[in-house]
Amino acid sequence: MASALTLSNIRKSFANAEIIKGVDLDVTQGEFIVFVGPSGCGKSTLLRMIAGLEEVTSGDINIEGNRVNELPPVKRGIAMVFQSYALYPHMTVFENIAFPLRVEKLPQAEVDKRVDAAAKVLQLDQRLQQRPGTLSGGQRQRVAIGRAIVREPKIFLFDEPLSNLDAALRSEMRVELMELHKRLGSTMIYVTHDQIEAMTMADRIVVLSLGEIEQVGSPLELYHHPDNIFVAGFIGSPKMNFIKGRCTQSANGQVEIDLGELGTMALERNAPRLAGEEVTLGIRPEHLKLEQSNFSLSITPNLIEHLGIHTILYADVPGSEAFIALFEGEPGAEEGTPISIGFNKADVHLFDSSGQAVR
Amino acid sequence: MASALTLSNIRKSFANAEIIKGVDLDVTQGEFIVFVGPSGCGKSTLLRMIAGLEEVTSGDINIEGNRVNELPPVKRGIAMVFQSYALYPHMTVFENIAFPLRVEKLPQAEVDKRVDAAAKVLQLDQRLQQRPGTLSGGQRQRVAIGRAIVREPKIFLFDEPLSNLDAALRSEMRVELMELHKRLGSTMIYVTHDQIEAMTMADRIVVLSLGEIEQVGSPLELYHHPDNIFVAGFIGSPKMNFIKGRCTQSANGQVEIDLGELGTMALERNAPRLAGEEVTLGIRPEHLKLEQSNFSLSITPNLIEHLGIHTILYADVPGSEAFIALFEGEPGAEEGTPISIGFNKADVHLFDSSGQAVR
């Protein structure tokens, strides 16, 4: 498929501090790409460079094969939806959406046509004469999207567009955005630090940390096969549990890990170099079972949260920071009473001392 | 147990508009009460009346048996943590926490002792000389709590204290708050509109709507036995699915419900008066199964979200608005391909035409 956007070795420095440290990325036409990463890792900066709001220190940005480094946003064929929506409070919804067309000096009839079409898609037809101040958060967001749509851009850029909304509205808007993507078929690049958004919306997720890409891949790829401890910990909620250990032996596609008080565990991995190294085991809270499994340990929950749909146990486990277990429904656990839990070896992630996954 | 706070028929009007319409509530010593409800339902107003920031139009507020309607906040023995934290930007963390003690003109040694103790509890010892402007959101929140703790109040009031934090920090602070509650054993009243907070923190949840209490009960009580359609829809995420139907027959502890295209269903309810009425069936997304169950229907998912831990299906179902199903892990469903799902009758909630639950 055609490449919609290519970033080659993009770097960005603000006053001596290098914020983006060489990013390469190839985005296919029609893809939905999500940038995630901890606060301050450079997501917004990267997006703004693609948009043309921020200059690139070095590297190339190509859109549909043309180098656009020097072009202003509008010439790049992108449209951006800001975190704060950046609606013009003094204009009606109609005028807000029509703004890019006004700039182009399109005839009124054409403006009407396009705005109406966009408004219909976004179910804003009834609101066209209102001002943003009188709209709800979700409606505002749709207006912001409307302003992006009318331009018919090749690429949509979103910078945490849902972060200002409350939970209910957020999940609603999430669905709407995905439907919009399906309908328009445009390339979308989306910045968020919300797990669920990243997992549900992305065709591919780009995990950033400190200005570098940690891993690129489909949501389930990242969930099941994180490349390193950072991605493993970052993707999935509640967070993956990590247990420190030491590899005592590694041969014949088998590694043996000493977990201290928790005992030892053998995993099927072909990694002879691991012998003697400090390693980290990762196991997701939802992969912990009350039933009999490959490996079991006893924990004493010190806090239990009943969410109805599932139950979360917090416990102290040697070699692990906060240990969390998640069970469906309501198991009969009680705070302060030890229970035995287990997990399957197949669900275990293994990381070497540098944090890289050992598959 | 002793009653820490009693509200009797509390009403509040702002310029003719009645905002709180007669609220009765009895809070036991040491309880953790959470107020939830949609925006504008009067949660903050109610809390502010308890605090003494807002006057009560009619009704009585009793704290430990004494009527406090006319008392200023400090005399009520309450402490409040504001949504915005309301930290004094010009004072250090130490002085912020010490503020209530300074007001009381405690000797410096006593102030030091108490502030240090609070700071230790809240892990703020390292920050005492900083100003709020230089703190992170979570730290700020802890300072606000610190200011409440040093007063050693009988009742803590929190107005959406976590709503300004990002998701990760929020769940962290949530746990901290619960531990604090455990440690201090004080009565806490907590306003939020966050599902998870309400479910995980509360001993009892008070669901408010339009200035009235819809239901009071423990989180699981509300989850499993909502009194009415409002509570049912409000508690639980994703939201409960509602399917409209008509009760064709009701006799001998059996009601028969016609679900139109979906067929009919018989439930065990003793509600003769229901015959002929419009009713609503409620079923939580997480109670839908792919396995064989009591009742099954075929849906065509038009959107599937893979979260790794579970998968969410969106579909159109006749008689229902948005129909959502939630499955653990990754079932083999595909968008556009019909699948058959089912649920157990025991999981079904039934509501009469006025929205009241029929048990």
Place this chain on the structure above:
Amino acid sequence: MTELARSASESTATASAEQKAPAKVKARSQKAMIDRYTWYEVVGIYAGIALFLIFVLAPFIEGFLVSLKPLAQLFSTPYNFIPENGSFQAYFDMWNSVPALGLHIFNSFFISSVITLMVIAIVVPAAYAFARFEFTGAGVMLGAFLAVNMFSGAVLLIPLFRLMRSLGLLNTYWAMIIPGAAFLIPSSIWLLRTYLMRIPRELDEAAWADGASRLYTLRRVILPLAMPGIVVISIMTFIGAYAQQFIFALTFNSKTEYMPLPVGLFGFFGRQEVLWNELMAASFVGILPVMVVIVFLQRYLVAGLTAGAIKQ
């Protein structure tokens, strides 16, 4: 005005949108408990206000009483607070003593209006530049602009006079307008800049991303949003021009038909005796129009200042 008010409240709404979706701007129709005062606090507050207002208004009270007293009574002891057989005669006579009084008031209005328009036209772009663009020397330049306010017209009178003469502007309205505006520009830039900095930068970026030129952005996006701030600056400029520009009119213009009110009032001095009562009467009539404006706009004055206040 309602238009203005609305866009003002909306701009705050979007600005606070960062916090949470439904902006909670509560109309305090009812007094919160914290604003409830005990009776002695109320007495204290009113006493304080009374004292403050007495200080502020005493000269006006004196001036008003003077305007009611016949000239002979003005210069008599013992002092009489209440005018004996006071009358509004001075308010009629003054039109004869200084026949051009009406014209002077008009001139004041005219000159102040033109100054205000000019100042706004110059200040808005400049304030925008300072508020939005980071270029080397911006700080120094802003400081330099502000420094200008330190040189009052009195110091620069002679060179200014020469300048006005070489421009051929003496004895025209421009002789008062041009220097008048110059000394009002710097502080207006300063105040408007703080206001503009409150408008989210994303609005500029959004417009830029939508292909709007910088000028277009300024015109269609920033200007309408800055309206409350601009209104405040206008009021302050107008008042400044109306009340304080005296020395230029005195020195650079000698045509009676162009004289603004403050200089026109000097007509009451030009005779054997100063017609104090008529002078005061004329002063009161002269400030009336501005007071009317203030009565209507004071809300915007305070609100508009609020936006920029605490920050700087």
Place this chain on the structure above:
Amino acid sequence: EELSFTVCGDEVDPTWEGFIAEWEEQNPDWPVATEAVGWGQCQDKVTTLAAAGSPVDLAYVGSRTLKQLALNDLIVEIPMSQEEQDAYYNYVPETVSFDGTQWGVPVAFSTKALFWNKDLFEEAGLDPETAPTTWEEEIDFARQIEENTDADGFGLVAKTFDNTMHQFLHWVYTNNGQVIDDEGNIVLNSPQVLAALEAIQEITQYSEEGPTAYEQNEVRAIFLDGSLGMVHGAISTGQLATEAGINWGVAPLPLGPDAEGPGTLLITDSLAVFNGTGREEKAIELAKFLTSPERQWEYEQSAGLTPLRPLPEVTTMMEQDPTWVPFIESIEYGGPEPLFTDYQGLQNTMIEMVQSVVTGQAEPQEALERAASELERFK
């Protein structure tokens, strides 16, 4: 070509309007554009215009400024023939002369005399019809009024204002003193002036509270209110006092120990012709036209000024209105305002001197010495 003519006051005197119409009739090519500027700004304005290089042709100025203007080449000389000089009262031409020539045409003249309140005199046990003739009496009467009535004895003028110097000069000239002599030497530090300053020091205690807050018109207002026994004032004071219902008398200024005859301060205003306009000659012609004896008399009558020339009509006038007598008779021994290069400097120094004595900050002798040395800078 048009002649520009700046007049002080807020309107052009009607008699002048008539004269100018007459002039324009005679000189159809030389219309006159008159402009009236209020007293407060008149002087500064004319000077500033000249300094900035765009002078008016003819302007009404205080004669005291002529020297400064002349020394800076801003005005042209307007020499008078001996005949013309003789037509004026004694000293009048001197008020516009320095370096042996005249620099302006005198156009207004004011002299001062002593006004007293007869009712207050009576109340204080003085003869209401007898005015003081010497300083000694003046001070003594003031003391008696101060002690025996609610009113104050004397109206002393000491505000930071030009007429503080004028009023001081009354005392100087009624004691045969001088500020600067004909050769241009500062002679302020003389026994005569010292006596004047001492007299002021003495009379301060019988004057209104805080003389440094009052200028001449303000003191006059107190007199008109019946709260002062005596003031030095111009002719118009009498008319105002009558209107105010005061029972008043007027007499020549009382004399100091060294006096040789009645004295007063002669203040004139003049018409000055500015340099560099190319119309100087015609402007001089206009000035002389306006101040020809008949027209000047007519103008003086209209504006209530002391006559500049001893015309026969003056005698008639004095007979009709004896009030005029002290004002006109004292001209003979009067002294002009001193002509200094820096008039403002002179004025500031003199005011400073008077104030320091009045407020008791300095003794007369030291104040005088300091002022005298300072004046050297302003000659």
Place this chain on the structure above:
Amino acid sequence: MTRSQSATLFALGLLLPATLYILAIVAYPLFDTIVLSFTNAALRPTYDFIGWENYERIFSAGNFTEVIIRTFVWTFFSVALKMIIGTCGAVLLNAAVPGQTVFRILTMPPWVVPMAIGIFMWGWMYNGQFGMISGLLQNFGLRDSPLPFLAYGNTAFWATIVTDVWIGVPMVTIYLLAALQSIPKDLYEAAWTDGAGRWYRFRRVTLPLMVPAMLTMSLLSLIATFNSFDIIWILTQGGPSGSTTTMIIDTYRTAIGSFRYGEGAARAVVICIFVSLFCIVYFRAVRQLSKGQIR
């Protein structure tokens, strides 16, 4: 041309009108003044350069240091009073009592009235014989002789300050009122909940949070006050005995009154230097003070 360059160009373009205007109407005359200060310019249209002579004369004149000190004292008290009264006014006008709006409007007149007129009115009030203050004092038997405020050095000094304060107070009040209103309400509520009374809240919350606005305002009034001319000129012309002669009065008297433009210009330059130095020091102090105070 890169984007930031074009942005700079655009910004400079926006600044062009203001810059040109100020250059022409203020900077050029200012330059002229500096040039004049090295000449013996006077009434005569021509002048010669005389080097530092004017400056030497200023500083040898003896009373110049006195004038400088007086100017600073006068300015200090005037600004301080403006700030104190303005703060009190703002706080009072911010109190939620009936009549608030009317009171706010009533504070404006001194700002709106032509300055000269306001000063004349004060001149009236200060008059010992016929003025209101002295008159009422006498009427109420608090004084048995007239009290002419402008007659004595120290009363005149304070009288001019009071008038200057009066003219400056409305602007300060309104500005600080605006600042007050932008203090979040919840801070007060929090303090109240913690038991802080009204006075305590004012002292520990309101006042510190108003500091930045007060600093801005005091700087603006400082500049205005330093150059306050009309008030002193109309009321006392610098008297009696020079007790109200500030630098600007001194300058005006030299330059305009005595037509010694050269020397006057030199005095103007000295004033400018003093004010600038002062402002720099002040700015530094402000920046130090307000560090970390802004939310």
